[in-house]
Amino acid sequence: MNKREGEGCSRRNADAAQEHEMSANPSSVMAAFKGFQQELDTKHDKYERLVKISRDVTIESKRTIFLLHRVTTVPDAVDILNEADIKLDGVRQKIGQIAEELRGEDIYQFHRAFTPGIQEYVEAVSFLHYIRHRSLISLEEINARLVFMNAEKADPKGSAEAMPVNAQVLTFQVTPSDYLLGVADLTGELMRMCISSVGNGDIDTPFQLSQFLRQIHDGFSYIGNTGPYEVSKKLHTLRQSLGKVEDACYTLRVRGSEIPKHMLADVFSSRTTLIDPEEGVV
Known part of the structure; x- marks a missing residue:
């Protein structure tokens, strides 16, 4: 008998022994499952x-x-x-x-x-x-605020206050992808803030928001298709929000002097509806 035949014979013997053990003791299989x-x-x-x-x-x-x-x-x-x-x-x-x-x-x-x-x-x-x-x-900065102290309290007899024992520090780390997705959703809220500011006669905030959103858009453009799928998917919504804010700035710059402040929001809202009437709320 050569070496290969010997190894094959020993493997068959081992399988047979394992099968015999399982058939002889089915409770071990049930315990495993x-x-x-x-x-x-x-x-x-x-x-x-x-x-x-x-x-x-x-x-x-x-x-x-x-x-x-x-x-x-x-x-x-x-x-x-x-x-x-x-x-x-x-x-x-x-x-x-x-x-x-x-x-x-x-x-x-x-x-x-x-x-x-x-x-x-x-x-x-x-x-x-x-x-x-x-x-x-x-x-x-976000992760720095997500540090928690987990301490079980012991209340020995005769003590005025419970003393902390087995104190542990728990931390939660927001993943980069969750951070990017949250920032992408932020742009929709900033677009709403722009509309509210225009309605209240604030003509400075829309221009600040436009510059800020442009910086965020440029940052996401660096990521492109190399980031998570959800991030690239939300980039379209980000561009729509930026377009609406820039359109508000255009309206303020070109027609702001001829339209009363209390009517600017109505004009802006009608223009954004023409841009994308089926989008709804971002």
Whole structure:
């Protein structure tokens, strides 16, 4: 018997022994599949919890964005900005729950569950940052605020206050793709802000927004088709928002002197409807 025949014979013997063991002890097979079932059920439950938390993050972020749009209609926006800060603090607490669920897990296995909420949060926090500073918030600044202290409390007898034990620092890192998608959605909110500013007779903000959106568009143009598919898909919407803001600036520059300020918004709205009557709200 040569070496190859000997290896083949030993392999057949090993397979036969394994088959005999499984047939002799079928409970081991059932135990293995029950383990697989438990693991899959655990991941599914975690995925569903993340979907629910992400939905809460989305809702609260949208409410913050709606609140921030009021800054163009009030003389003093400090109260609105402070209220937006409080709302975003609540959103960050929800993101802390996501970080807790993802502790020790591969986040990309669950990324689709929470990415809609994170994108909406990026949109809200970048909108607030632009209103305050007239600039784009960086990914590093966003992630720096997503650091959470997870501490279990112990309440020993006779102590006035519970003492923290086993304190752990949890961090959540927004991915570059979620950051880019959130910034792409921000352009639609800035376009709405432009419309509101024109309606209130503010002729400076539209020109500031036009320059800012042009810079964002140029930045996305550098990425082109090399970035995630969703980013290139939203580039079309970004260009539409930029076109509408530039059209508003054109209207203000050419016809602003002959149209009363309270009618500029109506003129601008009718022109944007002619540009893309089927698009709807960005």
